[in-house]
Amino acid sequence: MKKLLIAFAGVLTIIYLVNPTFGVVEFLPDNLPLVGNIDEATATMVLLGALRYFGWDLTNLFVKRPALDFGK
Numbered sequence: 001m002k003k004l005l006i007a008f009a010g011v012l013t014i015i016y017l018v019n020p021t022f023g024v025v026e027f028l029p030d031n032l033p034l035v036g037n038i039d040e041a042t043a044t045m046v047l048l049g050a051l052r053y054f055g056w057d058l059t060n061l062f063v064k065r066p067a068l069d070f071g072k
Helices: 002-018 038-053
Strands: none
Touching: 002 038
């Protein structure tokens, strides 16, 4: 049951981020300064969490890595 709820949350966040209503259904309008994109950021965090639960950890894409040195 837990896996089904997490998968459902992931699917809902994908639908919300794809935005098939073209902005008609928004929790926070995007034209509000500083807070307009909080709902999309929250949906992205929920999606990343759901993917991580199922073994796809995409959060390592945001880790700072040393630069490659091709000068040698």
